[in-house]
Amino acid sequence: MFEPVLTRHINEPEAYTLDFYVRHGGYQPLRTALGMTPEAITDAVKRSGLRGRGGAGFPTGLKWSFVPKDIPKPKYLCINADESEPGTFKDHVLLERNPHLLFEGCVIACRAIGATACYIYIRGEFFHLQEQLEAELVKARAAGYVGRNILGSGVDCDIWVHRGAGAYEAGEETALIESLEGKRAQPRLKPPFPAVVGLYGCPTVVNNVETICNVPVIIEKGPEWFAAIGPEKNSGPKLFCVSGHVKKPGVYEAAMDVTLRQLIYDYAGGIREDRAIKAIIPGGSSTPVLLPDQLDVQCSFDGLVAAGSMLGSAAIIVMDETTSMVWAAKNLIHFYKHESCGKCTPCREGVDWLYNILDKIERGDGEGRDIDLLLSVCDNIGGKTLCPFGDAEIAPVLSTIQHFRAEYETYIRTGESPVHSDFRADEPVAAH
Amino acid sequence: MSFHPQMPYGEGWHKSERATAEPGPPFAFSAEHRAQLEELCTHYPPERRKSAILAALYLVQAQQGYITGNAMRHVAEVIGCTAADVEDVVTYYVMFFTRPVGTYVLQVCRTLSCALNGAEQVTAALCRHLQVAPNQTTADGMFTVMEFECLGACDRAPVVMVNNEHWHECQRPEDVAGLVDGLRTGGLASLSTCHLVKERT
Numbered sequence: 001m002f003e004p005v006l007t008r009h010i011n012e013p014e015a016y017t018l019d020f021y022v023r024h025g026g027y028q029p030l031r032t033a034l035g036m037t038p039e040a041i042t043d044a045v046k047r048s049g050l051r052g053r054g055g056a057g058f059p060t061g062l063k064w065s066f067v068p069k070d071i072p073k074p075k076y077l078c079i080n081a082d083e084s085e086p087g088t089f090k091d092h093v094l095l096e097r098n099p100h101l102l103f104e105g106c107v108i109a110c111r112a113i114g115a116t117a118c119y120i121y122i123r124g125e126f127f128h129l130q131e132q133l134e135a136e137l138v139k140a141r142a143a144g145y146v147g148r149n150i151l152g153s154g155v156d157c158d159i160w161v162h163r164g165a166g167a168y169e170a171g172e173e174t175a176l177i178e179s180l181e182g183k184r185a186q187p188r189l190k191p192p193f194p195a196v197v198g199l200y201g202c203p204t205v206v207n208n209v210e211t212i213c214n215v216p217v218i219i220e221k222g223p224e225w226f227a228a229i230g231p232e233k234n235s236g237p238k239l240f241c242v243s244g245h246v247k248k249p250g251v252y253e254a255a256m257d258v259t260l261r262q263l264i265y266d267y268a269g270g271i272r273e274d275r276a277i278k279a280i281i282p283g284g285s286s287t288p289v290l291l292p293d294q295l296d297v298q299c300s301f302d303g304l305v306a307a308g309s310m311l312g313s314a315a316i317i318v319m320d321e322t323t324s325m326v327w328a329a330k331n332l333i334h335f336y337k338h339e340s341c342g343k344c345t346p347c348r349e350g351v352d353w354l355y356n357i358l359d360k361i362e363r364g365d366g367e368g369r370d371i372d373l374l375l376s377v378c379d380n381i382g383g384k385t386l387c388p389f390g391d392a393e394i395a396p397v398l399s400t401i402q403h404f405r406a407e408y409e410t411y412i413r414t415g416e417s418p419v420h421s422d423f424r425a426d427e428p429v430a431a432h
Numbered sequence: 433m434s435f436h437p438q439m440p441y442g443e444g445w446h447k448s449e450r451a452t453a454e455p456g457p458p459f460a461f462s463a464e465h466r467a468q469l470e471e472l473c474t475h476y477p478p479e480r481r482k483s484a485i486l487a488a489l490y491l492v493q494a495q496q497g498y499i500t501g502n503a504m505r506h507v508a509e510v511i512g513c514t515a516a517d518v519e520d521v522v523t524y525y526v527m528f529f530t531r532p533v534g535t536y537v538l539q540v541c542r543t544l545s546c547a548l549n550g551a552e553q554v555t556a557a558l559c560r561h562l563q564v565a566p567n568q569t570t571a572d573g574m575f576t577v578m579e580f581e582c583l584g585a586c587d588r589a590p591v592v593m594v595n596n597e598h599w600h601e602c603q604r605p606e607d608v609a610g611l612v613d614g615l616r617t618g619g620l621a622s623l624s625t626c627h628l629v630k631e632r633t
């Protein structure tokens with residue numbers, strides 16, 4: 001039976017305080033880690049099988065090992081708390097209910113990569129979380145867990161919270177670094193990778209909040225314990241965000257052998273008014289939609305790839321039978337159109353075209369050739385952009401056409417949506 | 433006349449559409465804001481003051497409500513970069529306002545999870561109630577309605593953020609009058625705040 005680890009105490013009012021955290025064994029793993037060599041910490045993380053929780057699932061220990069040891073430059077750890085992938089709100093919960101777990105993970109990770117400074121890049125909209133994070137940081141510093149000469153060990157590590165200002169693209173790791181340097185959040189060409197040339201031209205590791213929150217757990221309970229949770233190569237506790245047409249939306253912690261069906265029906269209470277499911281986005285808006293006959297897939301990195309989608313940020317958005325797929329695709333393309341950083345042409349121009357075509361269909365002015373036009377525009381974006389945003393933006397269009405082409409065709413032929421949605425406005429006021 | 437001698441199109445075809453910010457009234461940080469900025473700059477290496485640019489722009493908004501050309505020039509001076517560097521940033525991020533906005537900016541999430549739970553109806557109801565279109569401010573200068581993209585709290589859809597910093601969640605379309613009245617009479621304290629704080633504490 002899986003016992004929540006990261007969210008065990010989140011419903012207790014004082015869970016976020018230093019007192020509570022220390023009373024429940026917090027900062028003990030830090031003491032252990034201070035007695036370990038950096039190599040031993042990295043090795044433990046490698047053996048645990050921890051994969052990044054930010055979207056790509058890259059092995060964390062391996063990423064850390066790319067940081068060169070022999071460069072005299074300072075090294076940096078950046079925590080990606082930009083959490084902007086539509087449907088995702090797991091880091092929000094950790095930042096708010098378990099900030100000391102994050103700080104402890106930051107200090108341990110900094111020790112592993114030889115960094116003495118860590119920036120938590122938090123999205124601008126999470127200002128209310130930032131205030132509390134900073135207040136808790138002051139306490140952690142005063143207690144000697146963060147800052148100079150941590151717990152008398154001679155190790156220094158400071159943590160700063162850096163506020164973004166509203167840009168999804170700032171979540172891409174090199175765009176995050178640019179933003180942290182005080183520029184537009186536009187990605188850099190890779191290579192060089194941030195592990196070698198990152199923040200201020202120095203070796204930098206960028207990790208997601210949830211990834212780093214797993215690090216103290218690995219040190220505390222051991223890599224073997226961690227590796228034994230969930231399927232092979234998909235180890236450790238995982239947070240899932242379930243939203244959309246479910247009765248109890250929320251963040252649920254499970255091992256990655258959990259299925260979509262369990263998350264939607266057992267954890268999130270099933271579909272509102274017990275309607276039928278039409279489509280499920282399993283890993284945030286950038287991942288292809290799945291169908292109700294795929295509810296038994298395992299929600300792991302590898303399980304969802306095998307099912308034709310991705311775990312991404314583990315943001316499960318459930319759409320019931322009253323959802324128009326043309327509208328849903330247009331809603332998400334509006335997001336991507338708004339958030340494209342504009343640096344490369346296929347993404348910047350292509351997403352506008354996709355939006356305009358979907359809008360035309362939705363207004364009732366669609367023509368037969370528009371579906372193939374959409375596919376052709378997608379084909380000119382996919383794999384042809386500077387960063388993975390391009391591939392992300394076409395996923396909702398391609399996968400809704402793949403599975404619901406008949407619905408697109410009916411919409412175009414009749415000029416109106418074949419499904420009626422009670423959650424929509426009669427006359428949406430959307431300003432384009 | 434066009435720059436291109438054979439350009440067949442009329443007057444104005446070559447006029448750049450690049451909008452530069454209104455200079456606005458003279459601007460300098462108050463002593464308090466300047467001190468806050470200098471403290472924030474200590475979070476970065478001394479030669480990397482530019483990292484504090486976003487923080488500086490938030491301070492401009494705290495002081496003057498929105499960001500003007502003169503404010504950008506002042507920020508450039510105190511940070512030690514060019515005014516173009518500052519403008520580049522201001523025009524990229526959605527949380528900076530380059531025009532005056534209402535006392536309360538209502539930022540309604542419009543992305544999928546919120547939309548599946550009635551966000552379109554919330555925006556429509558707010559606009560109807562306040563008699564404005566999105567991005568417009570009411571005649572009394574009290575409210576601006578804006579649509580925002582996913583705010584990272586999709587379990588509490590539809591979510592409304594107010595003034596970039598305050599949260600109001602699970603907003604029903606039928607309750608928008610209550611939201612507006614609450615702000616008029618009780619100010620920001622009338623908002624539901626972030627769910628976790630409220631429900632779990």
Ligand SMILES: Cc1cc2nc3c(=O)[nH]c(=O)nc-3n(C[C@H](O)[C@H](O)[C@H](O)COP(=O)(O)O)c2cc1C
Pocket residue numbers: 051052053054055056057058060063080081082083084085168169170171172173174206207208209211212387388389
């Ligand atoms: C367009 C785009 C947006 C992203 N947004 C986020 C984000 O909001 N949060 C996040 O942790 N990772 C995000 N990522 C992934 C990061 O680039 C990076 O892979 C991740 O932070 C690495 O952390 P991890 O190895 O711990 O997963 C995004 C990637 C792209 C391409």
Ligand code: SF4
Pocket residue numbers: 169187339340341342343344345347348385386387388389390
């Ligand atoms: S793919 Fe889009 S978001 Fe990424 S660099 Fe190109 S324009 Fe920017």
Ligand code: FES
Pocket residue numbers: 086087088541542543544545546547581582583584585586589590591
């Ligand atoms: S979709 Fe509205 S908060 Fe995520």
